[in-house]
Amino acid sequence: MNKLLKRGRSVVIAWILSYMLIVALAVVGNIITTNIFANSFKEQIFKDTTQTLDHARKNADDRMRDIRKTAHLIGANANLDKLLSDKSNSTTALNYNDFISELRSYQVANSFIKKIFVFPENKDNVISTTYVRDAVYRRQLLSQYVTVDGTDMTEIIKEPHYSDFLLMTARERPSASSSVVVFLQSLPADSQKRRDGTLMLVMNSSSLL
Numbered sequence: 001m002n003k004l005l006k007r008g009r010s011v012v013i014a015w016i017l018s019y020m021l022i023v024a025l026a027v028v029g030n031i032i033t034t035n036i037f038a039n040s041f042k043e044q045i046f047k048d049t050t051q052t053l054d055h056a057r058k059n060a061d062d063r064m065r066d067i068r069k070t071a072h073l074i075g076a077n078a079n080l081d082k083l084l085s086d087k088s089n090s091t092t093a094l095n096y097n098d099f100i101s102e103l104r105s106y107q108v109a110n111s112f113i114k115k116i117f118v119f120p121e122n123k124d125n126v127i128s129t130t131y132v133r134d135a136v137y138r139r140q141l142l143s144q145y146v147t148v149d150g151t152d153m154t155e156i157i158k159e160p161h162y163s164d165f166l167l168m169t170a171r172e173r174p175s176a177s178s179s180v181v182v183f184l185q186s187l188p189a190d191s192q193k194r195r196d197g198t199l200m201l202v203m204n205s206s207s208l209l
Contacts, residue, residue: 064165066110066112067113067203070106070113071163071189071199073106074103074118075188075189076190077103079095079102080118081188082095083096083099083127084121084122084187084197086122087122096132099127100127100130100131103116103127103129104129104130112203112204113201113203113204114203114205115128115201116129116199116201117199118187118197118198119138120196121196121197121198122196126138126141141153143171144171145169145171145182146171147167147169148167153168153182153200157200160195161184161185161198162185163185164185165182166181166182167179167182180202180203181202181205182202182203183199184198184200185199185201186198
């Protein structure tokens with residue numbers, strides 16, 4: 001399982017490289033078929049691509065720090081702690097609504113986050129910024145994305161995670177264009193013994209550039 005985990009800066013850079021490869025292939029295809037691009041224009045494309053990648057490398061560490069800080073704030077949320085600590089079935093919709101409202105504020109405040117999910121360990125459901133869904137939806141969501149070797153999130157989420165970054169691709173349409181960077185953190189974030197759930201942040205790809 002450890003071999004499946006790609007950490008931090010390298011994962012974000014890998015996603016950016018795959019994204020830029022798609023753009024580069026499209027440009028090369030047009031050059032071959034139309035033969036209308038001047039050398040100066042091709043040089044400009046290369047220059048712009050290089051600058052984009054340099055910019056990504058310079059800012060990757062800052063972005064990783066922002067992501068980890070946000071994950072820690074979510075993991076330390078008092079309402080979330082109550083939800084995850086409750087081993088009974090007495091949790092009410094109001095309890096969830098309070099946390100969902102706070103979860104939404106984390107997403108709004110951080111443009112680099114596209115989606116936020118919490119998978120409780122003791123309840124077969126999933127919490128997002130808009131809903132609490134049942135076990136069926138949880139399984140569907142976890143099997144939506146897979147690693148390059150076909151391992152889906154259902155298996156990966158069983159393992160403990162400490163600020164782990166993964167590059168995932170859509171199961172139905174595996175390609176670079178459908179890839180996403182996912183951040184996983186076991187909850188509570190400050191404990192490596194007790195595990196009450198898993199936080200998953202799906203990155204907004206455009207904000208990584």
